[in-house]
Amino acid sequence: MPDHLQRIVESIRPLSPIQLSLLDSSGCALATDVVAHEDIPPFDNSAMDGYAVVAESAEGWLPVTGEVAAGDEPRLSVEPDTAVRIMTGAALPAGATAVVPVEHVDEDGERIRLRQAPQPGAHIRRAGESVEAGETVLVAGTVLDAASIGMLAALGHSYASVFPHPRVVIVSTGEELSDPGAERSPGAIFDANGYVLTALARDTGAQTVRRMIASDDEAALRETIEELLPHADLLVTTGGVSAGKYDLVKVVLAELGDVQFHKVGMRPGMPQAFGFIEADPGRVIPCFGLPGNPVSAYVSFEVFVRPTIRRMQGRRDLSRPRISAALEAPIESVADKVEFVRVTLRRRDGEWQARPTGNQGSGILRSLVEADGLAEVPSDRDHLDIGERVVVHLLRSV
Structure with missing residues (x-):
């Protein structure tokens, strides 16, 4: 079983990267490293609402000579024995060496008195404190979440180069199948596998198409698969890969491409098919033929298909924890x-x-x-x- 999985993973390559807006890229893996082109924060700024002062000379009553709000251009400066009113996030005025929180001063009109001497550097966020220019902030393969998307936005990016989520086509086969919600004829069962595999594929982030073929007709099976292939990056079938009289998936997949059938040393899920078929002229896609028993199909997906999808997504974590x-x-x-x-x-x-x-x-x-x-x-x-x-x-x- 491990050898079969290794051969599969080594044969898979990530999909070609695309550019997506930041919010649309959530859950995708980065295709390239992201290097900071500037410091974050880009300038020294205040961590508190308060007063910017020269810490070394801030004694007695200090006149308030101006005010700077977040977003203001840094035009003001602070002289010794004076103060500038400052808001959280505002650029630190030239000459200031500390910020005194508003709750730590006595106010009298346009002058203040500090209740205690400030320490140099107090309540100042330094430029580059979070990220320094030239630093690799995110590496290729990182799955973008709220924090990493926020970092990209803080760096000024509106788009990200990511690996797309693959389009996965799920085809369940068998003349005994009925679609849930339809009337079930005697001897038939509802198509649980198609729904199980589609839900698992969506759990990986894949885009999915589910199709049920309630017929053991070789021509109908081939026609349906060929119709779906142009819309697929990965084909997954369930049922029809054993040695039964009506197991026609083996025949059709073998005709469509280079698909090998194996008895893998695992339980459940011994009968397996894997290979590549032509989806469009010059474009081949991986293909799995999974067993028809529900648990066998589920376990086979987890062992073989999930790592394949994640590999196509450019992810480093191929399996569940x-x-x-x-x-x-x-x-x-x-x-x-x-x-x-x-x-x-x-x-x-x-x-x-x-x-x-x-x-x-x-x-x-x-x-x-x-x-x-x-x-x-x-x-x-x-x-x-x-x-x-x-x-x-x-x-x-x-």
Whole structure:
């Protein structure tokens, strides 16, 4: 399984960068480093509403010779034994060496008396205190959030060079499928996989198109996929990659491009397909064929598709966060396969404890609803005892 994942990730390249307005770039990864072209703040300024003074000579009653507000051009200066009224964020007048907060002075018309001698540098924000000109502020791959967008704005940027969110097309297949909300015929099931995979893709920030093909007809399947390809940066199908009589996805994907089919050493999710198909003349896109069982499709997405999408987004963090947890119940596994066991988590005595959610069948979607994470059982273990530690891939915040 790790080798299969490594081959996939190494074959993927980030999408071509685009320019987006700052707010539209939220959640995207930077395509280039951002270097400050000036200091932040760009000038010495006041951290308080108060009075700018020369700290070394500020004694007795001082005449107030002027006022400077935030945004005013720095034209005033402060002479010894005088004061200038100043507002928070206003440029420090020339000659001033301290700011005295308004609540620390006695006022009498246009003069003030300091209640205590100020320290040089008090309540002054120095130029470059936050960022110095020439400093690398954000590195390529940083996912833009409110703080980093604010930093870009503070540097004067209105646009950012970012990797776009990929367009992911999800195609669920099978003659037994019915769309939720439609009438379900005898022997049919509702298309849970299409919704599961679409929701997971959106969780990564991807733009999504979901399509269900309730037919085991090779021509119809191929026609639908070809219709969607021009609008896709990544194609994900579910169902039809095993060895069954009606598993036609293998046939169609193999005809459309260089797609390989594997029995990957993992459970759930052994049958897998991955490769590249031509979406437009001269443009090829990655393609996944995932198993049809709901849990198998979910786990396969987390193990293989999520890292692919994040790689296309130019991100450095390819997978979900992981923690170490001690087992509260034993786990029986299978030899020669990495197994992902659905578990709940709780804190006990300062450490994480993990417990399987119950029936681990690949069709038991409820076991995922109850799970906080996926505990990874190594391929060289077929049994884990209570108290043994496992790596848990977090599916939600805990």
